[in-house]
Amino acid sequence: MSVTSVEQAPAYADPHHLHAAEHPGPAPKRIVTGYGFWIFLLSDIVMFSCFFASFAVLSRATAGGPGGAELFDVRNVAIETALLLLSSFTCGMASIAADRHNALWFQVAMAVTGLLGAGFLLLEIREFVDLVGRGDGPSRSAFLSAFFTLVGCHGLHVASGILWLLTMMAQVVAKGFRADIERRILCFALFWHALDIIWVAVFSVVYLLGSAT
Amino acid sequence: MTDHAQEFDDRGDLAPGEQQHGDLRSRILFYVAGLGLAVLLTATSFFIAGTNLVWQPSIPVAIIVLAIAQMGVHLVFFLHITTGPDNTNNVLALAFGLIIVFLVVGGSLWIMANLNHNMMPMDQLMQMQQ
Numbered sequence: 001m002s003v004t005s006v007e008q009a010p011a012y013a014d015p016h017h018l019h020a021a022e023h024p025g026p027a028p029k030r031i032v033t034g035y036g037f038w039i040f041l042l043s044d045i046v047m048f049s050c051f052f053a054s055f056a057v058l059s060r061a062t063a064g065g066p067g068g069a070e071l072f073d074v075r076n077v078a079i080e081t082a083l084l085l086l087s088s089f090t091c092g093m094a095s096i097a098a099d100r101h102n103a104l105w106f107q108v109a110m111a112v113t114g115l116l117g118a119g120f121l122l123l124e125i126r127e128f129v130d131l132v133g134r135g136d137g138p139s140r141s142a143f144l145s146a147f148f149t150l151v152g153c154h155g156l157h158v159a160s161g162i163l164w165l166l167t168m169m170a171q172v173v174a175k176g177f178r179a180d181i182e183r184r185i186l187c188f189a190l191f192w193h194a195l196d197i198i199w200v201a202v203f204s205v206v207y208l209l210g211s212a213t
Numbered sequence: 214m215t216d217h218a219q220e221f222d223d224r225g226d227l228a229p230g231e232q233q234h235g236d237l238r239s240r241i242l243f244y245v246a247g248l249g250l251a252v253l254l255t256a257t258s259f260f261i262a263g264t265n266l267v268w269q270p271s272i273p274v275a276i277i278v279l280a281i282a283q284m285g286v287h288l289v290f291f292l293h294i295t296t297g298p299d300n301t302n303n304v305l306a307l308a309f310g311l312i313i314v315f316l317v318v319g320g321s322l323w324i325m326a327n328l329n330h331n332m333m334p335m336d337q338l339m340q341m342q343q
Contacts, residue, residue, distance in 0.1 A: 025228055027275075029230075030228050031226050031227070032226045033228070034228030034229050034230060034231065034261075035228060035229060035302060035303070036305070038229035038230075038303060038306055038307075042306055042307065042309070042310030043310075045225060045310055045314060046310060046313045046314060046317065048289050049313070049314040049317045049318050050317055052318055053317050053318045053321035053322065054319070054321070055229075056318065056322055057321055057322065057325045059275065063321075074262070074263065078259055078279075079253055081259075081294060082255075085246075085248070085251055085252065088251075088287070089244055089245075089247075089248045089291075092244040092291055093241070093244065093248075095230075095232070095317055096232075096240050096241065096244075098238070098246065099232075099234070100237065128228065148281035185227060185229055186230055186231065189230055190230040193230070193287060193291040194291050196287060196291070197287045197288070197292075200255075200280050200283045200284055200324065201280060201284070203255075203258075204258060204276050204277065204279070205277075205280070207264040208258060208259065208276050209273055209276055210275075211262070212262055212273065
């Protein structure tokens with residue numbers, strides 16, 4: 001395989017590497033980076049909680065327009081949920097392949113993850129276009145403004161996640177499993193799994209509770 | 214295996230999202246178990262939302278409980294957050310994030326419900342302004 005030489009690359013091939021093992025200095029770079037990204041993700045979740053709060057407050061402010069029960073297609077949401085959940089699983093497979101320095105399986109798992117994410121995004125865009133086409137766009141009511149902000153913000157996260165995924169695939173091709181590339185893969189996996197956690201809240205609160213009332 | 218695997222031994226801490234290094238089969242099975250549980254919880258959630266079999270007022274509570282359970286499954290099986298000593302920092306950061314989330318969502322709902330309750334209905338308010 002073409003990555004054999006990269007597999008043997010020593011730790012100092014990473015220009016930012018700190019050898020923490022010899023003295024009780026700072027924690028290893030992988031933990032510092034991962035922890036920093038974890039803090040970012042939590043702040044992202046706090047931001048989403050603000051959108052959830054505004055959606056919950058405004059969920060009945062339909063201004064005489066249609067509510068969730070008339071607008072949402074639960075079957076479409078179920079397919080979206082399945083796609084994102086499966087992509088979270090294949091993303092986990094990609095992390096295992098990255099830990100094992102198996103480039104082929106890493107690329108396969110990442111490609112499947114990206115395709116599932118793109119399918120999710122496509123269904124969501126189709127739903128948005130359909131809603132706007134029927135005159136139920138974000139300017140229709142406070143409820144729909146909150147809906148488009150919350151769900152659209154999650155969709156934007158998925159879109160940027162797919163871009164990041166593609167750059168990670170390219171970086172592994174170009175540079176192999178260097179320590180700094182592995183840290184980026186760790187951060188990407190965290191990001192992708194966090195997106196799925198936020199989607200669990202979205203489909204429960206927005207779609208299932210929204211169409212129940 | 215790799216240099217960061219040795220670092221674990223030296224430092225006894227885990228980065229968030231880092232899986233304990235086991236053999237390939239058990240690591241994959243861990244994800245499969247998580248996927249199975251998540252599918253089960255999601256399917257239950259969608260089933261309950263569209264059924265008449267259960268007492269209707271219990272449905273919103275059930276959906277929220279199932280959602281929280283599924284987020285827990287994702288945290289444990291996909292993000293590998295554990296209660297072990299190598300995860301203390303990750304769990305503390307998560308706990309702080311959750312406090313903020315509950316304050317923002319719970320506080321907003323509480324205050325706005327209170328305001329709604331104390332405010333005159335909108336149509337009467339309009340009549341007074343005329």
